[in-house]
Amino acid sequence: MQVKSIKKNRSVHDANQLFLRQMHAVLNRKLKSMRKHMAVQQLDLKQQWLKMMQEEHASNRVKSKVIYKELNVLLITPCNDREMSSHCVLIEQSLKHLVRHVNEIKYIESVSASLSAMEVDLILIVGSDESLPNENITALKASTAKKAIWLSPNQNVNQSDEMLPWLDHLFVQHSWSISDHQHHMGSTGSHELLMPPDPHIFCPQAVPPEYESDVYIIGDAELDNIQTTFAKSGLLNNKIVRVDGKGWAKLGDFYPVRRHEARQILFNGSKLVIHSGESIKNVMEIAACGTFQLIGPSVNQSNGIDLSNFQQYNSCEELTQKFEHYWQSVDARRLAASQALAYMKYNQSHLQKTLRLLDIIFT
The missing domain is CATH 3.40.50.2000 (Glycogen Phosphorylase B;)
Structure with missing residues (x-):
């Protein structure tokens, strides 16, 4: 009986040791990943600082005493x-x-x-x-x-x-x-x-297929506004369209965005975002995800954002023209999105x- 008891204790001890080794291995992997991430983050900050100095950023500001x-x-x-x-x-x-x-x-x-x-x-x-x-x-x-x-x-x-x-x-x-x-x-x-935007959350990333879409529209479908008129034009036919706003159910077979859904995942999963421009926060978060966007005339320019780095529209005709151009030209869309991403990284960090x-x- 004593021999069996000793063997049983050894078996439990060995199992505990194995569990501890596995746990330490997992923790070490996570710690290594965190250290690597922090090192990349520090390097990125240094690169931004050097870029600022090289461009003589200080000369464009009122110099402090x-x-x-x-x-x-x-x-x-x-x-x-x-x-x-x-x-x-x-x-x-x-x-x-x-x-x-x-x-x-x-x-x-x-x-x-x-x-x-x-x-x-x-x-x-x-x-x-x-x-x-x-x-x-x-x-x-x-x-x-x-x-x-x-x-x-x-x-x-x-x-x-x-x-x-x-x-x-x-x-x-x-x-x-x-x-x-x-x-x-x-x-x-x-x-x-x-x-x-938090660069750990709003950043370019791969997403599962169920979060992908062709077009993501942000804003309410108000009577005869630019986005509503555009949605009725037929250009969104046969496309996967997500809508984040009220009043869209009567306009088409669109997928409503739910409150609990992570916007950074949906932004990354979309090929093109159209929004009214009421929120500078949206502009920055979408750009930080590396996704192309068309921004409406409601955008508030008082936040120190240079809107020349983004594609804007002021009428339904202009929205239609730019949508057709950037939808057909994937390279142009990617280039514009990359420029906006770089602007966020180096000028709005x-x-x-x-x-x-x-x-x-x-x-």
């Missing part, structure tokens, strides 16, 4: 905001290329301790639905350093109303949110600075936006 490489920055980021985690990492990495020192802490960590540990020139808060502890707010109010918050894409200005009186700069995603809350701002400088933020604060 402050030397950024002499600045110390305290970066305060949310603790559990998964949607913002990648943005926070990229903002921190961008700052490390631009300033002397970056100290990144979470909302719950002591601001007072961080401020007493070193001299800080700028305190930058990355916005979130999370709240700062009262003791940190007190420490921030007392600090003489420049203070700014960059609101997240899903955050409203009224979520930071209590912070506005002691902030020097407020960076928002939409200009209309500034005018809605001017009475709260006091001496706070307000600026529109759209955060780039986190590094570029962070530099723009510093320019606004210190100029």
